[in-house]
Amino acid sequence: MTPAIDFQNLSLGYDRHPAVHQLKAEIGDGSLTAVVGPNGAGKSTLLKGVTGALAPLEGRVSIKGLSRDDIAYLPQQSEIDRSFPISVVDLVAMGLWREIGPFGWLGRKRQARIDDAIAAVGLTGFELRPIGSLSGGQMQRVLFARLLLQDARLVLLDEPFTAIDTRTMADLIGVVQGWHGEGRTVLAVLHDYETVRAHFPQTLMLARELVAHGPTEQVLTADNQFRARQMCEACTGPPHVCGRSAT
């Protein structure tokens, strides 16, 4: 499988303190990969590195044949202001930004696509609701509908199923599997190993450094989980400094 993302000795971090250290891995084009690891393992940092929001401290991340416009990203903690007076349909419509930009016309065809995306996440009838009146699960469905409209070849999800009920989770996993079926590459940070085992064929286990990467059943072993915990606990001491000049 040709790689969609190539992590080449990648170190990422904040204020020169690495959260991801010298990662070497390839994410296959069209793969459905879970990123797992203990808290503080650098999973969210890794996704920020892929989006380009965080510059590497060393090494590089290569996104083969994809531009920034081909990436859709769902962050762990959305900066969406829930008190903002905007309706579900208007927020979902933002997913068409790359097509319409700041001045483009929405038109009937695009309006139909918006309605389809809202229907695909089970929110038909909620179109005109202000986002402030939605539950956490409904809001997550709205964000998935927006992702659907982005029509991206690479989808990055940071803990997309946290704090939502099982039915919402099942529906949204269906959406993720739909992306996988269409040949899109999906990289999702997850905590629940049962969900990973059931729905994600590939897994990358991180504990600041790479613990294991490959088929999920070979990665999610008790031995790897123990190693990951140990590696993260070893990193809880005083932070060391990493940078381009570091060896």
Place this chain on the structure above:
Amino acid sequence: MIWDTVFQPFAEFGFMRRALLGCIAISVGATPVGVFLMLRRMSLTGDAMACAILPGAAIGYLVAGLSLGAMTVGGLIAGMTVALLSGLVTRVTILREDASLAAFYLISLALGVLIVSTRGSNVDLMHVLFGTVLALDDAALTLLCSIASISVLIIALLFRLLVLECADPQFLRSVSGLSVMTHFTFLALVVLNLVAGFHALGTLMAVGIMILPAAAARFWTASISGLIVVAVAVAMLASMIGLLLSYHYSLPSGPAIILVAGIVYGMSIVFGSTGGIIAQVSPRRHFET
């Protein structure tokens, strides 16, 4: 009776008509900016920026006296300098934006008052701080109307970007490189409208006509376009009633206008149909889904 109270002052006196036109121009230009300031939770930033333009206007006054052009250019330069410097300090140091902006605007305010009071009279200081809405000349009116036109045009052009930047800035950054441009263009609009408001209402009152109508509108409508329409209407109404109160009861015009806007805000808190106190305690229909 109604003619004598409401229309006669404007029909009879040119300075009242000029004052009303100036206030309408400020209402049209500044209140939509105020709506976005409020939605971005930057209402107090508007207050800080209003004080930040003072030393520039004061230096303009020092160089050219009570010159419209010099004070406008000075105010614009000072306002933008404070906006950019506080943004720079936020990005390169550990200080958050609120603290860096507060530091710069307090320095600016002190500097401005110092410059005006050491070289001018108390009358000049009052002019700078509280404006001269009843003494707007042709040049001032042209400036206010021009700024209002530019402001409305830019907001129309940037509307979608501004909405996205308010609602979900992270998403805008991920799909577009226009986030930084939008932020600084918006700050420039804030400064521009505060300079316009400064000529009529003074540095201390200019932000009032920007924020109070927007805050009042929040209690009457849940859509952004609705907020802008209601806020502009409230600002115009407050301007007219404030000017009339000022005329009939010999009150200072700027504070009268802002106080009327404040009364509308207070009434909106109580009676507003969207989140007002009475609306919250009275039984409501659930959403139909």
